[in-house]
Amino acid sequence: xxxxxxxxxxxxxxxxxxxxxxxxxKSADGAGAPAAGRSSATTLAERRLARLGLHEPADFIVHLxxxxxxxxxIVPIASVVxxxxxxxxxxxxxxxxxxxxxxxxxxxxxxxxxxxxxLRWLHFYPSQQKQxxxxxxxxxxxxxxxxxxxxxxVHPKVSAGGRPLATALTPVYSTTDGLSQISLRKAIxxxxxxxxxxxxxxxxxxxxxxxxPFRQAxxxxxxxxxxxxxxxxxxxxxxxxxxxxxxxxxxxxxxxAAARAARRRQQARPLANVEHVLLQRLRASLPFTLTAxxxxxxxxxxxxxSRSFPMHRLLQGDVGSGKTIVAAFAAAQAIAxxxxxxxxxxxxxxxxxxxxxxxAWLQPLGVNVAWLAGSLAGKARKATMTAAKSGQAQLVxxxxxxxxxxxxxxxxxxxxxxxxxxxxxxxxxxxxRKGEENTGRQxxxxxxxxxxxxxxxxxxxxxxFADLDVSVIDELPPGRSPVLTKLIADSRRPEVLASVxxxxxxxxxxxxxxPLVEESEALQLQTAVDTHERLAAALPDVRIGLIxxxxxxxxxxxxxxxxxxxxxxxxxxxxxxxxxxxxxxxSLMIIEHAExxxxxxxxxxxxxxxxxxxxxxCVLMYQAPLSMIAxxxxxxxxxxxxxxxxxxxxxxxxxxxxxxxxxxxxQELLRFASLETDARLVAQAREAAATLRDHYPEHAQAHLQRxxxxxxxxxxx
Numbered sequence: 001x002x003x004x005x006x007x008x009x010x011x012x013x014x015x016x017x018x019x020x021x022x023x024x025x026k027s028a029d030g031a032g033a034p035a036a037g038r039s040s041a042t043t044l045a046e047r048r049l050a051r052l053g054l055h056e057p058a059d060f061i062v063h064l065x066x067x068x069x070x071x072x073x074i075v076p077i078a079s080v081v082x083x084x085x086x087x088x089x090x091x092x093x094x095x096x097x098x099x100x101x102x103x104x105x106x107x108x109x110x111x112x113x114x115x116x117x118x119l120r121w122l123h124f125y126p127s128q129q130k131q132x133x134x135x136x137x138x139x140x141x142x143x144x145x146x147x148x149x150x151x152x153x154v155h156p157k158v159s160a161g162g163r164p165l166a167t168a169l170t171p172v173y174s175t176t177d178g179l180s181q182i183s184l185r186k187a188i189x190x191x192x193x194x195x196x197x198x199x200x201x202x203x204x205x206x207x208x209x210x211x212x213p214f215r216q217a218x219x220x221x222x223x224x225x226x227x228x229x230x231x232x233x234x235x236x237x238x239x240x241x242x243x244x245x246x247x248x249x250x251x252x253x254x255x256x257a258a259a260r261a262a263r264r265r266q267q268a269r270p271l272a273n274v275e276h277v278l279l280q281r282l283r284a285s286l287p288f289t290l291t292a293x294x295x296x297x298x299x300x301x302x303x304x305x306s307r308s309f310p311m312h313r314l315l316q317g318d319v320g321s322g323k324t325i326v327a328a329f330a331a332a333q334a335i336a337x338x339x340x341x342x343x344x345x346x347x348x349x350x351x352x353x354x355x356x357x358x359x360a361w362l363q364p365l366g367v368n369v370a371w372l373a374g375s376l377a378g379k380a381r382k383a384t385m386t387a388a389k390s391g392q393a394q395l396v397x398x399x400x401x402x403x404x405x406x407x408x409x410x411x412x413x414x415x416x417x418x419x420x421x422x423x424x425x426x427x428x429x430x431x432x433r434k435g436e437e438n439t440g441r442q443x444x445x446x447x448x449x450x451x452x453x454x455x456x457x458x459x460x461x462x463x464x465f466a467d468l469d470v471s472v473i474d475e476l477p478p479g480r481s482p483v484l485t486k487l488i489a490d491s492r493r494p495e496v497l498a499s500v501x502x503x504x505x506x507x508x509x510x511x512x513x514x515p516l517v518e519e520s521e522a523l524q525l526q527t528a529v530d531t532h533e534r535l536a537a538a539l540p541d542v543r544i545g546l547i548x549x550x551x552x553x554x555x556x557x558x559x560x561x562x563x564x565x566x567x568x569x570x571x572x573x574x575x576x577x578x579x580x581x582x583x584x585x586x587s588l589m590i591i592e593h594a595e596x597x598x599x600x601x602x603x604x605x606x607x608x609x610x611x612x613x614x615x616x617x618c619v620l621m622y623q624a625p626l627s628m629i630a631x632x633x634x635x636x637x638x639x640x641x642x643x644x645x646x647x648x649x650x651x652x653x654x655x656x657x658x659x660x661x662x663x664x665x666x667q668e669l670l671r672f673a674s675l676e677t678d679a680r681l682v683a684q685a686r687e688a689a690a691t692l693r694d695h696y697p698e699h700a701q702a703h704l705q706r707x708x709x710x711x712x713x714x715x716x717x
Contacts, residue, residue: 048179049187058706060191064221064244064672065171068233071141072166072226077115080144080151087141088117089161095132107132109140117144118152128158137161169224169233188222200247200703201688202696209246209684210239217243236672245673246681246688249463251707252670253689254700256467263467264309266445269339269413271305276336279329281365286325288477294322297471298329301449304469305333305414311447314465316455317473318643319607320480323451324354326473327416328361330449335367335394339413342396344403344431346419348373348553349560349576354418355397362395372398372407375553403431416449453607454600455643457651460675462682483589483610485618485638496590496619497538503588504542504569508614510588512572513605515596531592532572543567548574575601577608584612594620594637595630599650602637629653652676 054060075086090111098106105121105128119140121128132138142156173184197215199206206213217240224233224240232238236245283290290298297315304311317323331341343358345351351373359369370384370393387393391410396402415431436445450468461470488496500510512535514528532546545568547559556576562568564583571577571586575597589609594602602620610616620634636649673681692700 045179045183048176051176052174052179054187056709057191057195058709060188061195061197061218061222062244062671062707063173063188066174067172068169068224068230069141069172070230071170072168074139074165076113077109077111077117078113080117082144082146082151085141085143087139089137089139090117092132092134092136092138095129095134097129105129105132109138118147118149119156119158120147120152120154122155131158139163166226168226169228169230171222171224192219192222200699200706201250201692202699205688205691205696209688211243211246212239214243214247216240236674241672242681245678246685247703247707248670248672249678249681249685250688250692251703252463253466253685254692254704255708256464257689257693258704260312260467263312266310267308267443268310268445268447269337269411270308271334271337271339271413271447276333278332278336278365278367282329282332282361285361285364290325291322291473291475291477293317293473293475294326297326297473300469300471301326301330302333305330305337305447310445311449311469312467313449313469313471314456315449315451315471315473317453318455318476319453319604320476320611321453321473322477323418323453323473324357325361327354327418327449327451328358330414330416331358331395332362332367334414334447337413339411340388340391340394340396340409341414341416342402342409342412342431342434343398343416343418345397345399347576348375348399349556349581350418351397351399352557352560353582358395358397368392368394370396372396372401373553374399374401376401403434407434409434412446414447414449416451418451419453453604453643455647457644457648457675460651462686463670463675466686481610481613481615483606483616483618483641485606485620485641487594487620487622487634487638490592490621490623493621496621497535499617499619500535500570500588500590501539501542504539507585508588509563509566509568509583509586510570510590511577511586511605511608512570512590512592513577514572514574514592516574528572528574535570535572539570543569545571546573547571547576549576575605577605581608582611583608587612587614587616589616589618591618591620593623594634595622595626597633599633599636599646599653602633603643603646603650606637606641 049055052063054063069085069087071087073087074089077088077090080086080088088109088111090109092107093110093116094106094108096106098104102122105124107119108116109119110116117140119132137160139159139161140153140156142153144151144153146152171185172181173188175181175184197218199214201211201214205211220228220238220240221233221244229238233241236242301311301313301315304313315323315326327343331343334341343351343354345354352371355369355371363369368387370387372381372384372388376384384393384396385407388396389408389410396409401407412434415434417431434446436443455472456465456470500512503510512531514531516527528546528548532544535542536544545559545563547556551559559568559571560581563571563586566585586609589606591597591602591605597605606618609618618637620637622630622634626634632649632653636646640646675682689700692703
């Protein structure tokens with residue numbers, strides 16, 4: 001925010017609203033406080049600063065500028081360029097209030113060369129009219145725009161002309177209501193004099209990575225000299241920014257390494273990895289052969305489960321790579337060792353799909369697989385909870401119903417979270433705590449396996465999953481057909497309908513996905529309910545089903561069963577089918593208003609087809625005109641089916657919050673570094689973290705104290 005006339009603390013109320021103010025004196029942070037009641041005003045200023053997370057001097061010094069204003073030079077009016085901020089100085093030759101059609105303040109400034117620039121305010125105060133009186137010399141700063149009569153500035157910052165120019169770029173900080181840039185700058189300057197700016201990195205580490213001293217970096221960023229490159233500052237490529245970004249990434253790596261070490265100090269019940277008869281029978285009973293990638297990942301997880309500290313592993317694999325069978329082997333190992341296992345999925349459809357598959361694989365081998373979801377009620381719910389508490393239920397599959405207070409386990413040794421990024425941090429911890437045991441002498445923590453069908457880009461994995469062991473299923477099972485992706489404008493809907501009819505005549509099935517369930521005034525999109533009715537009218541000989549999130553759970557299950565059994569030809573759906581739905585006979589996916597979906601969603605939906613041997617097609621039907629972001633999404637879907645490439649492009653567009661499942665926590669991920677542009681710094685920070693932990697533990701601790709105050713619990717969760 002700029003400290004313009006409408007945003008500073010020295011506002012003059014519109015005529016008729018001015019009130020007398022008590023005498024004030026300045027507090028240490030620059031905020032005014034009543035002379036007789038300074039404590040209340042100081043408290044108000046502190047509350048405003050606290051909203052920005054500013055409490056101690058250490059917080060202020062790393063509250064770095066969003067951008068800078070160059071007030072070190074005057075630009076001739078003849079040299080201003082539309083779209084670029086400039087500072088000019090001249091005499092006010094015209095100033096008047098006009099009605100065009102509403103009340104506006106217009107002024108005209110002329111510099112010493114005789115060139116003129118128009119100024120305009122839609123909202124203004126009497127003090128501004130006085131400041132812009134004809135004949136006054138003023139200094140004006142703002143972004144230049146192209147107006148009807150030439151170049152102009154709208155709501156620029158105005159001050160008296162003739163004063164000495166600034167000797168450094170002026171920082172502009174993120175702020176909050178009631179806290180002006182002037183007050184915030186004074187508070188930060190005060191903190192810079194009081195804070196500890198000593199370096200937390202040893203000199204040889206700074207030399208190895210070409211880092212300037214921390215004190216120098218902080219002072220340059222808060223008060224950059226006039227000769228500093230504005231472009232380097234704006235792009236965060238100046239050596240001062242590189243030092244700050246390196247420090248932030250290093251602190252994160254140190255924190256995650258500490259979390260990893262802390263987990264290894266915890267105790268878990270070892271789940272023996274001997275080839276138990278249950279595991280042998282499971283492998284022998286499968287109607288398919290495990291891929292080499294699945295076998296490798298099963299061995300990695302098995303070795304983890306046999307250890308006496310909790311496994312904390314991320315299993316990632318593209319859509320259809322076969323993660324569920326890997327989870328089945330992990331659960332079987334826990335059960336063979338006398339413990340229980342629990343699998344939690346974010347939606348009831350996905351959980352029900354897991355329950356169906358796991359029951360088919362494990363129940364014939366004598367394993368008691370139980371089901372628990374929000375739709376389960378009465379005696380059935382009570383029976384499942386009793387079986388879980390007694391240990392009779394060896395594997396419990398369900399939704400967030402598993403983390404309700406009344407749900408107890410006898411001996412929960414393994415927790416599996418599918419689509420883990422869809423759960424909040426607290427939900428993940430709640431399920432884990434269901435398996436905590438305290439024998440009086442030792443607390444035992446369950447092993448945890450996190451699964452994700454959204455591949456994690458390498459930079460993101462290095463940055464936010466450095467405390468996890470990662471397994472990747474990097475091949476698809478044999479017999480899976482590639483999916484052909486087509487982009488079709490919705491004006492060609494009759495062609496799409498003809499394709500659906502042709503597919504059904506060949507005995508195959510199709511999905512038709514819509515973004516909304518009911519009509520919305522805000523988004524005039526085709527709805528699932530309306531689409532179902534139109535398709536039924538257009539294709540009277542085709543059996544068409546409808547599923548969406550507002551259906552009762554038992555109806556959803558019935559609709560999905562009819563589709564899986566082949567009793568429904570076309571399933572009209574919302575994104576409730578995004579994950580977990582596996583119907584090998586479905587060979588056509590139509591996504592209505594594809595431009596409204598996220599890239600990860602589109603990739604997941606496309607993964608619902610291509611699960612059989614026949615050629616499959618995904619039609620992305622869009623409504624023109626497309627925004628730039630929508631165009632990029634659809635192009636990515638058309639160009640590649642590689643989940644890792646899709647994830648990389650998705651990360652560029654959305655940032656890491658969606659991948660990590662922390663957006664709902666409100667916790668900031670990276671304040672200064674960028675995963676897109678700072679991959680090199682991430683790798684260097686990982687190396688430096690190992691060096692500090694091994695050879696400079698005191699420096700490591702000092703670095704964490706500076707950068708991770710109040711964030712340790714978040715990163716360890």
